[in-house]
Amino acid sequence: MTRTLEWKAGVYLFEEDGRTKAKAVLDTGVTRLTGRGVARCNPQDVDVPEIGDELAVSRAMSDLAGQLMRIADRDLEAVGAGEGGQTAPDAAERKADAQYGWPDVTA
Numbered sequence: 001m002t003r004t005l006e007w008k009a010g011v012y013l014f015e016e017d018g019r020t021k022a023k024a025v026l027d028t029g030v031t032r033l034t035g036r037g038v039a040r041c042n043p044q045d046v047d048v049p050e051i052g053d054e055l056a057v058s059r060a061m062s063d064l065a066g067q068l069m070r071i072a073d074r075d076l077e078a079v080g081a082g083e084g085g086q087t088a089p090d091a092a093e094r095k096a097d098a099q100y101g102w103p104d105v106t107a
Helices: 049-078 091-097
Strands: 008-016 019-027 032-040
Touching: 008 049, 019 049, 032 049
Parallel strands: none
Antiparallel strands: 008 019, 019 032
């Protein structure tokens, strides 16, 4: 099967009350997810706005990635490819041992 999709993503930054707030939005055409992140400059540190931007955006994107992974996990379980039937002592260990049909690719 060959298919092509376009998912739209946007990142928005706001400065407010000494904090940098970021919102990362992913629109798949079916679902819209929003991740949020915040950074603040320690009063003892040099104020470098770009660092606050980077931290806030990375946190927002991490939040968004976590939401997307939870949706994928639920969808995998719904089609019988999830963690069903595994017996691990806790959720963290089950997550670490999860073997899905789409492994992480780091190449």
